Amino acid sequence: MDQNLTLEEKKKIYDELFDVFFIQLKTKKLSVEEGRKIAGYILDNFEPINKKKEFFDFLENLCKQWSLFNNYFLSKKGVTTQEQDKKKIEEITAKINQFIN
Amino acid sequence: MAESTAATSTPEIKTTQFTGEQMVEFGGQAPSEALLVTLQGLREADGGKKAMEQYRLGNKEGQKLSPKDLGKLKEITTDENKVIAETLGKKLESVSIYCEVAARIQAEGGQASRILTELKVDRSWAEIKNQALDILADTKVVRSIYKGMDKNQRIRIIEEKIASDPRFREAFAQGAKEALARIDSLPKVNEPEGKKLKEDERDELKDKTDRHFESLKTITSLEDRELRELFDQDLGKEAVLEQLLQQSLEKKGVQGEDIPRFKAVLEQEVKIKTTEAEVVQIEDQINSLQDELAAAKSIKAKKGKGEENRQEEIRDLDKRIKAEESKKTRKQTELDRLKNELASLPDDLKVKLNTYRDLYKRIYGKEPSITEEEPKATAAVPNHVQKLIEQLPQLKSKIKDIKALESADEDYQKQLSQRELSEADIIKQLETVFNDSIVDLFDKRFDEMTELDKKRLVKEQDEGLKKFDEWLEKRYVEFDTNKRREIHHRVTTGEDMKLVAWYGNDGVKRIAAKHLGYNTDPSTWNNEQKTNIDKIFDKKGPDIKKKLFTSYFKERTFIDKSFRLRNPFNKEFLFDGGVGDLTLTDAEWGRLGEHFGSEIEAGLSSSREAQNVLNGLKEKGINPNWNLKWLLYILIALGVIGGIAFIATR
Numbered sequence: 128m129d130q131n132l133t134l135e136e137k138k139k140i141y142d143e144l145f146d147v148f149f150i151q152l153k154t155k156k157l158s159v160e161e162g163r164k165i166a167g168y169i170l171d172n173f174e175p176i177n178k179k180k181e182f183f184d185f186l187e188n189l190c191k192q193w194s195l196f197n198n199y200f201l202s203k204k205g206v207t208t209q210e211q212d213k214k215k216i217e218e219i220t221a222k223i224n225q226f227i228n
Numbered sequence: 229m230a231e232s233t234a235a236t237s238t239p240e241i242k243t244t245q246f247t248g249e250q251m252v253e254f255g256g257q258a259p260s261e262a263l264l265v266t267l268q269g270l271r272e273a274d275g276g277k278k279a280m281e282q283y284r285l286g287n288k289e290g291q292k293l294s295p296k297d298l299g300k301l302k303e304i305t306t307d308e309n310k311v312i313a314e315t316l317g318k319k320l321e322s323v324s325i326y327c328e329v330a331a332r333i334q335a336e337g338g339q340a341s342r343i344l345t346e347l348k349v350d351r352s353w354a355e356i357k358n359q360a361l362d363i364l365a366d367t368k369v370v371r372s373i374y375k376g377m378d379k380n381q382r383i384r385i386i387e388e389k390i391a392s393d394p395r396f397r398e399a400f401a402q403g404a405k406e407a408l409a410r411i412d413s414l415p416k417v418n419e420p421e422g423k424k425l426k427e428d429e430r431d432e433l434k435d436k437t438d439r440h441f442e443s444l445k446t447i448t449s450l451e452d453r454e455l456r457e458l459f460d461q462d463l464g465k466e467a468v469l470e471q472l473l474q475q476s477l478e479k480k481g482v483q484g485e486d487i488p489r490f491k492a493v494l495e496q497e498v499k500i501k502t503t504e505a506e507v508v509q510i511e512d513q514i515n516s517l518q519d520e521l522a523a524a525k526s527i528k529a530k531k532g533k534g535e536e537n538r539q540e541e542i543r544d545l546d547k548r549i550k551a552e553e554s555k556k557t558r559k560q561t562e563l564d565r566l567k568n569e570l571a572s573l574p575d576d577l578k579v580k581l582n583t584y585r586d587l588y589k590r591i592y593g594k595e596p597s598i599t600e601e602e603p604k605a606t607a608a609v610p611n612h613v614q615k616l617i618e619q620l621p622q623l624k625s626k627i628k629d630i631k632a633l634e635s636a637d638e639d640y641q642k643q644l645s646q647r648e649l650s651e652a653d654i655i656k657q658l659e660t661v662f663n664d665s666i667v668d669l670f671d672k673r674f675d676e677m678t679e680l681d682k683k684r685l686v687k688e689q690d691e692g693l694k695k696f697d698e699w700l701e702k703r704y705v706e707f708d709t710n711k712r713r714e715i716h717h718r719v720t721t722g723e724d725m726k727l728v729a730w731y732g733n734d735g736v737k738r739i740a741a742k743h744l745g746y747n748t749d750p751s752t753w754n755n756e757q758k759t760n761i762d763k764i765f766d767k768k769g770p771d772i773k774k775k776l777f778t779s780y781f782k783e784r785t786f787i788d789k790s791f792r793l794r795n796p797f798n799k800e801f802l803f804d805g806g807v808g809d810l811t812l813t814d815a816e817w818g819r820l821g822e823h824f825g826s827e828i829e830a831g832l833s834s835s836r837e838a839q840n841v842l843n844g845l846k847e848k849g850i851n852p853n854w855n856l857k858w859l860l861y862i863l864i865a866l867g868v869i870g871g872i873a874f875i876a877t878r
Contacts, residue, residue, distance in 0.1 A: 138275055138276075138277065141275060141276040141277035141280070142271070142275055142276035142277075143276070144276060144280075145271055145275075145276030145277075145279055145280055146271075146276065149264075149267060149268075149271065149279075152259045152264065152267070153259075153264055155259070157259075158259075159259050159263065162259070162283065163283060163284055166280040166281075166283045166284045167284045169280060170277075170280055170281060170284060
C-alpha cells in the first residue's frame with residue numbers, strides 16, 4: 128500500500144511547508160527563533176522520509192508541536208483521500224468494464 | 229514509525245501562534261524586513277528546502293549591515309547631526325565589515341583583501357580592522373570588565389572571543405538596524421519653496437554690500453553702523469556723497485560752521501593765483517617792451533625826419549615800460565598782502581583745512597573747488613555709493629521675501645527643531661550599539677552556560693536537594709521562560725556575596741541555612757539543623773559558589789548596558805534593587821581573596837590568556853589584585869577567555 132515519494136513530490140512538500148510557516152513569519156505571528164526551530168525540525172525529520180505514510184506520520188507530529196500546520200495537514204489528508212477514492216473508482220470501473228465485455 | 233496514521237487521528241492543537249501584541253508582550257523577536265526579503269528570494273530561486281536550510285544556519289543578512297542600512301544615515305540632514313552621523317556611519321561600517329570578514333576568514337580561510345574585493349569595499353583592511361577593534365576595545369563594558377588589561381590585550385580578546393561570535397554580530401547588526409530603521413519614520417521637514425534660492429541670492433547680495441561698506445569704512449573713517457544708517461535714508465547719490473563728507477568731517481572734529489571759512493580761504497587762494505598770473509603777464513609785457521627799446525636804440529642815427537621819429541619811439545617805449553613797472557609793483561604789493569594773510573591763518577584752521585582737502589579728495593577724487601556748483605566726482609567712492617544705492621533695496625526686498633516665505637510656513641522652524649531632536653536621539657541610540665551588543669553577548673553566554681549546567685546536572689533523587697536546586701536556580705538571576713522575563717535580584721546577590729566574602733565556606737553554609745529557613749547565625753543551629761546544612765553544603769557547595777559568582781558578574785555587567793535597544797535575544801529585564809546593592813568594599817574583596825584565593829589561583833593556572841594577563845601586569849610592576857583575579861576566573865567560566873574554571877565543582 129505504501130507509495131514512495133518522488134523527488135518532485137518531496138520538493139513540492141518542502142516548498143509548501145516553507146510557505147506555511149513563512150506566512151506566519153511575515154504576519155509576525157511567529158518569532159524568528161520559533162521559525163528557526165520549525166525549519167530545523169522539518170529538515171531533520173522530513174529529509175529521511177521516502178514513503179507517503181511516513182510523511183503523514185511526520186506531518187501529524189509536526190502539527191502536534193505547531194498547530195499552524197493543521198490546515199495543511201488536513202488539506203493533504205483530504206487530497207490523498209480523494210486520490211485514493213478516484214483510484215478505487217477507476218479500478219471498479221475497469222473491473223465492471225471487464226465483466227461487461 | 230508511529231502506529232497511528234493520518235487518516236485515523238486528529239492532532240492535538242497546541243497554541244504556538246502569537247498575535248503581534250503577544251509577540252511584544254513575550255519579547256519575541258519579530259523577523260526583520262531584511263530577513264523576510266532574503267527568505268523570499270531564496271524560496272523563489274532555490275525552493276523551500278534551500279530557504280529552510282539557510283534560515284536554520286542563521287540569518288547571515290541579519291548579522292551585518294548592508295549599504296542600504298548605512299545609507300539611511302544620509303537622511304540625517306540637520307546641520308548639527310550630519311557630521312556626527314557621517315563619522316558614526318564609518319564606525320558602524322567598520323565594525324560590521326570587520327566582523328563579517330573575520331568570521332569568513334575563520335570559516336573559509338583566505339585573504340581579507342579578496343573578501344573585501346568581493347564585498348566591493350574600497351577601504352583597506354588595516355584601516356577597517358584598526359578602527360573596529362579600537363571602538364570595541366574602548367567600550368564602557370570592555371574597559372570595565374577587562375580592567376587591568378592594557379588596550380592590546382583587550383583588542384586580542386575582542387579579536388579572538390567577541391568579534392567572531394555570530395551572536396555578537398547578530399546583536400550588533402540587529403541593534404544598529406533597529407536604530408537605523410527609525411530614520412525612515414522621521415518627520416519630513418518641508419522647507420518653504422524657493423526659500424533656498426532666495427537665501428542664496430540674499431547671501432550673494434549681502435557679501436557684495438558688505439564689501440562696499442567695508443571700503444567706505446576705510447575711506448571715510450565712519451563706522452559700519454553710521455554708514456548703514458546713512459544709506460537707510462534712501463538719499464540720492466550726490467546727497468549721500470555730501471553726507472559722507474560732512475559726517476566724516478564731523479567725526480574728525482571739523483564742524484559745519486568751518487566750511488564758509490574754508491571757502492574764504494579757497495577764494496583767497498584763487499585770488500593769489502590770479503594775481504600771480506597777472507604779475508607774470510606784466511613781466512612778460514615789460515620784457516617785450518625792453519626788447520623793442522633795445523632794438524630802437526641799436527639803429528644808426530638817421531637824418532632829418534627819420535631821426536625824430538626814432539627818438540619819439542624810444543621815448544614812448546621808456547614811458548610804457550615805466551607804466552608797466554608801476555603796474556607790476558602794485559600787483560606785487562597786492563600779491564604779498566594776500567599771501568601774508570593766508571600765512572597768518574590760525575594753525576587749527578590750517579589743520580582742519582588739510583583734513584577737509586584730504587577727505588574731499590578721497591571722496592570726490594579731486595581738490596575742492598569753489599568754481600563748480602555741483603562737483604563732478606571721479607573717485608572710487610561714488611562707485612561704491614552707486615552700487616549700494618542699487619543693491620541695498622534689492623537686499624531689503626530679498627529679506628522681506630524670505631520672511632514672507634517663513635511666515636507662510638510657520639511650522640518650519642518647529643519641525644526642523646523636532647527633527648534635530650529626533651535625529652540626535654537616533655544617533656545616541658546608535659552610539660550605544662557597540663557597548664550593548666557586547667553586554668548582550670555576555671548575557672547570552674551566561675544563559676547558555678546555565679542551560680548546559682542544567683543538562684549536566686544529575687537529576688536529584690533526594691527531594692530536599694531537588695528543592696534546593698529549584699530554589700538556587702531562581703535566587704540570583706531568575707528567568708521566566710513563558711514570559712521571557714529576566715529578573716536580577718540585586719539585593720539578594722549582594723547580601724550573599726557579602727556573606728561568602730566575610731565567612732568563606734561558612735558563608736556558603738549560611739546561604740544553605742537561608743534556604744532551610746534557619747537563622748543565619750551558626751551559633752543558633754542545633755545538631756539536626758547542622759546535619760541538614762552540611763548535607764546541602766557537601767553536595768551543593770560548589771554549585772552555590774559558581775551560581776553566585778557568575779550571577780554577580782552578569783548583574784554587574786548589566787550596569788553598563790544602556791537598554792536603549794530591544795534585547796536581541798528576546799528578553800525583558802527587571803531589577804530588584806539598585807546598583808549600590810551589588811557594591812563590595814575593598815575589605816570585602818580582600819576577604820573573598822583570603823577565603824577562595826587558592827581555588828581561584830588553580831582555575832587561573834589553567835588559562836593561558838589569564839596567565840598572560842597576570843604576567844603582563846607583574847612585568848609592569850603591578851601586583852594583580854584579587855578583584856582582577858576573580859574577574860578573570862569568571863571570564864574563563866563564561867568562555868570569554870580560554871581555560872577551565874570551576875573544575876572542582878562536581
